[in-house]
Structures are given as structure tokens and as C-alpha cells.
Amino acid sequence: MNIRVINGPNLNMLGIREPDIYGKTTYASLCQMIKDYADEKGVDVELFQSNHEGDLVDYIQDSLGKADGIVINPGAYTHTSIAILDAAKAVNLPMVEVHISDVDEREPFRKTSYIRAACLKTISGHGISGYTEAIDFLIGRKNEG
Ligand code: DQA
Numbered sequence: 001m002n003i004r005v006i007n008g009p010n011l012n013m014l015g016i017r018e019p020d021i022y023g024k025t026t027y028a029s030l031c032q033m034i035k036d037y038a039d040e041k042g043v044d045v046e047l048f049q050s051n052h053e054g055d056l057v058d059y060i061q062d063s064l065g066k067a068d069g070i071v072i073n074p075g076a077y078t079h080t081s082i083a084i085l086d087a088a089k090a091v092n093l094p095m096v097e098v099h100i101s102d103v104d105e106r107e108p109f110r111k112t113s114y115i116r117a118a119c120l121k122t123i124s125g126h127g128i129s130g131y132t133e134a135i136d137f138l139i140g141r142k143n144e145g
Pocket of ligand 1: 103
């Protein structure tokens, strides 16, 4: 099983950006944690981060025929990007939306999520554990059927 984990803008700044909201774990440590977890579970994982909307669209499109599922934290593009939603709908892969912070308990503009319409599940406010929970969800779903 291959799972792609996609992070959008500013998630490369984890550990530096607003640590009270996003925690002190760096993006590099997050990647290592995800790789270790995937190894433990016996799944292949590929990680991608970009600050550019079109690059995120390209990577989602590239996942067709290569990934069995996608974990995505589109960062601020969650709240703005119809292009990322359309790419997700186009590839039609099992997808889980992850947010480190609880987007529903923050500013009103963070309550809107375009990507949610293409996702089987949303995990929000569980910190970086949300990524491994999302991987578990995709593995569980695959094992069920
Ligand atoms: C985020 C929440 C978004 O509102 C924000 O723009 C981010 C990170 C999160 O993981 O909590 O960049 O997706």
C-alpha cells in the first residue's frame, strides 16, 4: 500500500511558526515520525510539501495510479482553493484532511474547507498525531475491503 502525505503552504515552517498553535515539532521531525510510523505499519509513504498551489495540484494529479490513498493538510489553501478540491475530485483517491490546529475553533474564515468535500474524513486539532491517525484510517479502510 502506498500513501502520499501532502502538506501545503507554511507547513515547512513547523516548529518555528506560531508554536503555541502548531507546536514545536519541526517539519523534518514530522516527516521522520510519519516515515517511522509507515515502516512500523508496513506501508510505503511518500511526503510532499509545497507553498505553491499549482505544485500541489500537480502532485495530486501525479498520485493517480501511484497512490492508494492521500493524507492532505492544504494549510491556508484549505480555505481558498477550488483548484485543489478539483484535483482531489479528479483523481478520486481515498483522502483524509488533516489540520494540526482545530480549525473550527479559530477565526471564522478557517471554518470553510473546500477540500473537505473530497475527503472521507477530517482530523482537526489532534496536533501532529492527526497524520498517523489518518494513515491508520486509510490502512483500516483498505483492510476492510
Ligand atoms: C492548518 C490550519 C490552517 O488554517 C492554516 O492556514 C495552516 C495550518 C493546520 O494544520 O492547523 O497553515 O491547516
